[in-house]
Amino acid sequence: MNQPAYQQRSHLELITIYEVCRILGSSLDIDRTFREALNVVAAHLGMSRAMIVLADEDGQLRLHSAVGMSDDQIARGQWQSGEGMVGRVYAKSLPMTVPDVSNAPEFINRTGAFSAPSGRMMAMIAVPLKTERGKLGVLAAQREVEGAARLSDDQRLLTMVATLLAQAVLMHNAVSQEHERLQLETTRLQKALQTAPIGRYSLENVIGISQPMQQVFAEVHQAAPSRATVLLRGESGTGKEAIARALHFLSPRKDGPFIKVNCAALTESLLESELFGHEKGAFTGAIGERKGRFELAHGGTLFLDEVGDISPAFQAKLLRVLQEREFERVGGARVVKVDVRLICATNRDLEKMVKRGEYRADLYYRINVVSIFLPPLRDRREDIPPLVAHFVDRFNKENRRGLKVGPDAMKVLYNCYWPGNVRELENCIERTATMAHDEVIRDASFPCRHNRCLTQTLHFVAKEDAVSAVIPIALAASAAPMEPQGAAEAFGERPGEPVRIGPTAQIGSSSRQYGNEPPQGERERLIWAMEQCGWVQAKAARLLKVTPRQLGYALQKHMIEVQKL
Numbered sequence: 001m002n003q004p005a006y007q008q009r010s011h012l013e014l015i016t017i018y019e020v021c022r023i024l025g026s027s028l029d030i031d032r033t034f035r036e037a038l039n040v041v042a043a044h045l046g047m048s049r050a051m052i053v054l055a056d057e058d059g060q061l062r063l064h065s066a067v068g069m070s071d072d073q074i075a076r077g078q079w080q081s082g083e084g085m086v087g088r089v090y091a092k093s094l095p096m097t098v099p100d101v102s103n104a105p106e107f108i109n110r111t112g113a114f115s116a117p118s119g120r121m122m123a124m125i126a127v128p129l130k131t132e133r134g135k136l137g138v139l140a141a142q143r144e145v146e147g148a149a150r151l152s153d154d155q156r157l158l159t160m161v162a163t164l165l166a167q168a169v170l171m172h173n174a175v176s177q178e179h180e181r182l183q184l185e186t187t188r189l190q191k192a193l194q195t196a197p198i199g200r201y202s203l204e205n206v207i208g209i210s211q212p213m214q215q216v217f218a219e220v221h222q223a224a225p226s227r228a229t230v231l232l233r234g235e236s237g238t239g240k241e242a243i244a245r246a247l248h249f250l251s252p253r254k255d256g257p258f259i260k261v262n263c264a265a266l267t268e269s270l271l272e273s274e275l276f277g278h279e280k281g282a283f284t285g286a287i288g289e290r291k292g293r294f295e296l297a298h299g300g301t302l303f304l305d306e307v308g309d310i311s312p313a314f315q316a317k318l319l320r321v322l323q324e325r326e327f328e329r330v331g332g333a334r335v336v337k338v339d340v341r342l343i344c345a346t347n348r349d350l351e352k353m354v355k356r357g358e359y360r361a362d363l364y365y366r367i368n369v370v371s372i373f374l375p376p377l378r379d380r381r382e383d384i385p386p387l388v389a390h391f392v393d394r395f396n397k398e399n400r401r402g403l404k405v406g407p408d409a410m411k412v413l414y415n416c417y418w419p420g421n422v423r424e425l426e427n428c429i430e431r432t433a434t435m436a437h438d439e440v441i442r443d444a445s446f447p448c449r450h451n452r453c454l455t456q457t458l459h460f461v462a463k464e465d466a467v468s469a470v471i472p473i474a475l476a477a478s479a480a481p482m483e484p485q486g487a488a489e490a491f492g493e494r495p496g497e498p499v500r501i502g503p504t505a506q507i508g509s510s511s512r513q514y515g516n517e518p519p520q521g522e523r524e525r526l527i528w529a530m531e532q533c534g535w536v537q538a539k540a541a542r543l544l545k546v547t548p549r550q551l552g553y554a555l556q557k558h559m560i561e562v563q564k565l
Contacts, residue, residue, distance in 0.1 A: 009153060013157050015044065016041060016045070016157065016161070017157075017160060020161055021164060023036045023037050023040065024037060024165070024168045026357055027355060027357075028172055029355075030064075030065075030168055030172045031065070033168065034064065034165065034168075035065050035066075037164075038051070039067050045154060046143060046144075047068075047143045048122075048143060048144065049066070049067060049068030049114065049141070050140065050142070051063055051065065051066040051141075052066070052129070052137065052138075052139055052165065053077065053079065053086055053090070053137050053138040054129070054136060054137035054169065055090065055135070055137050059080075060079075061079040061080070061086060061087060061090055061138070062077065063078070064137070068113070069111065069113045073112055073113040074111070076111050076112065077110060077111045083108070084106065084107065084108035085107045085108070086140060089126040089127065089138050089140075090135060090137065090138050093128045093135050095125070095127040095128065095158075096126050097123065097124070097125045097151050097154075098123060098124040098125075099121070099123050100122070100123065101115070101116050101122050101123070102115075102116040102122070104124070107124060114142050120144055121145040122142055123144075123145045125143075125155050125158055126139070126140040126141075127158045128162065129169065130162075131166050131167065137166075139165060141154070175365065178365075182371070203220065203243075205245055205246060206239060206243065206246060207387050207390055208383050209382055210380035210381075210383050211380075212379055213383060216243065216372060216374060216375070219370075220243060220246055220247055220250065220372065221250065223247065223370045224247045224250035225250070225252065226251075228370050229322070229341075229342045229344070229366070229367055229368075229370070230244075230343045230369070230372060231345070232244060232344065233345075233347075233373045233374065234345075234374030234376070235347050235421055236347045236420070236421065237377075237420045237423030238375070239374060239421075239422050240374060241305065244258075244303045244343045244345065245258060245303075248301040253299065253300050256297075256299040256301065257296060257297055257300035257301075258303065259293045259297040259300065259301070259303065260302075260303040261275065261293050261303070261304055261305065263304055263307055264305075264309040265306075268311045268313060268314050272314065273290075273330050275318075277289075277290050277294075277329040277330065277336075278290055278329050278330035278332070279329050279331040279332040289329075294327065294338050298339055299339055300340070300341070301341045301342075302340045302341070303344075303345070304342065304343070305344075306346060307367065308346035308348030308350055308359065309346075309348070312358070312359075312360070315360045315363050316360065318363065319360065319362060319363045322366045325339070325340070342367070344367045351364075376418070377424075377425060378418050381414055384413055384425070387422060387425060387426075388405055389405075391425070392405055392433065392441075395429065395430060401433070401439075402439055403440070404439065404440050404441065405440075405441045406442050406443070409442050409446070411443070412443045412446055412448070412449075413425070416448075431447070432445050432446055522558070523558045523560070525544075526540075526551075537551055537552060537562065
């Protein structure tokens with residue numbers, strides 16, 4: 001049975017509003033979301049064209065997004081406040097509907113896109129984009145008047161859509177202003193660091209004399225006294241938990257508890273119970289009441305590690321706690337209020353996750369109040385000697401040994417790529433010290449000298465695809481340039497032996513033209529990649545999955561002259 005016309009219309013309006021809400025909530029990029037929202041409105045309501053006009057800082061109205069219009073027409077979209085139909089709607093903040101644009105003196109076709117074809121009656125509807133804070137712009141659309149078209153219904157629906165668009169504009173402006181503020185704050189800190197002597201900043205539980213770590217220490221001292229939520233960014237093994245402890249013990253909450261939770265180690269249900277606690281009988285096995293980590297951290301600091309790995313459903317629950325600082329235990333109805341300073345950490349790219357819809361934008365902005373980036377170990381090689389000394393000294397105390405690190409061994413450690421960062425360095429020192437026979441650790445003591453380095457196997461050898469085998473010289477290319485012999489020592493090769501590209505390939509000397517299949521020799525592989533990419537180093541680097549700097553070092557090492565085509 002067919003639905004009455006008014007029911008069909010109500011259903012269509014509901015679907016339209018739902019789709020617009022979904023699109024605007026998917027991203028903070030209003031350039032993209034506004035175009036998609038206009039496409040939905042135009043398709044559902046049968047609009048021939050529609051546009052969104054926003055006011056700039058000087059009050060000039062400029063066309064921001066449009067459908068059904070050419071680029072030239074969009075470029076002509078400019079109005080003054082009070083000028084034409086668009087300017088009047090903006091100036092008075094009241095909607096306006098013109099049933100026939102060809103007979104309306106208040107209508108000026110500034111863009112040239114809204115004229116009425118001969119014999120057709122075209123209506124124009126314009127509604128203001130406004131909030132309680134003020135007016136922002138105008139949403140306008142055009143449709144042909146035919147049959148039982150009800151322009152009042154269209155105006156009412158466009159008004160609702162305009163309200164959603166205005167909220168999106170406010171959110172976008174707020175995020176942009178906060179981003180600019182953080183950039184200015186970062187610039188200020190960088191200038192302070194440039195004028196500060198090395199070693200001015202320090203943390204008791206963190207080793208770092210390099211400039212990047214000095215910047216981290218300065219940001220920690222700046223952020224620690226406040227109640228602001230801190231997000232620690234960086235690769236795995238860079239010491240995010242150590243920095244979180246430093247933030248706690250430098251804050252006024254140092255006498256309170258420091259509670260840490262690894263969000264990636266628990267399922268969603270277990271994580272909810274772990275953070276919020278549960279009441280007796282809330283689920284099977286809940287034999288008693290249990291406080292969650294939020295309650296245990298009351299008056300102190302809660303450290304949420306791997307916060308980028310929580311599920312979308314739990315993100316909504318966590319957002320409410322961060323906003324209200326209150327929650328209910330699992331299986332309970334009593335509201336529990338807490339006073340907790342939150343520190344989060346992740347090695348994930350949250351910005352890309354937000355764009356893909358995998359992470360809530362509102363939660364991202366709630367935890368990313370103060371962001372501190374921890375540099376990887378390869379970007380702060382000045383810290384490797386003191387770190388090695390610390391780890392060796394601790395090993396000696398725990399095992400009653402008197403080990404020392406020789407200069408040749410320190411050279412190998414200094415030039416390693418360290419994809420696992422400080423955690424990998426600590427593991428390497430402990431493993432090598434345990435298996436050392438003498439009281440001095442030499443370069444030959446390391447597993448990489450005997451092709452038993454697990455890190456090289458995991459990160460730098462692709463057994464399935466010879467083309468994607470990452471050149472092992474990446475281990476040393478990110479450091480200061482070295483002589484070829486020093487590079488070989490850094491990768492675990494014997495002095496005088498060739499450094500290898502690929503699993504087992506020896507260096508060749510042929511410069512012949514190659515086919516589509518990659519050769520096995522290192523020199524041949526380099527020439528093959530350059531020829532495949534027209535001797536463009538950037539393209540060849542992407543083909544071999546190395547950086548242009550690493551490729552340039554390899555070309556120089558093998559004395560391969562780059563041809564200019």
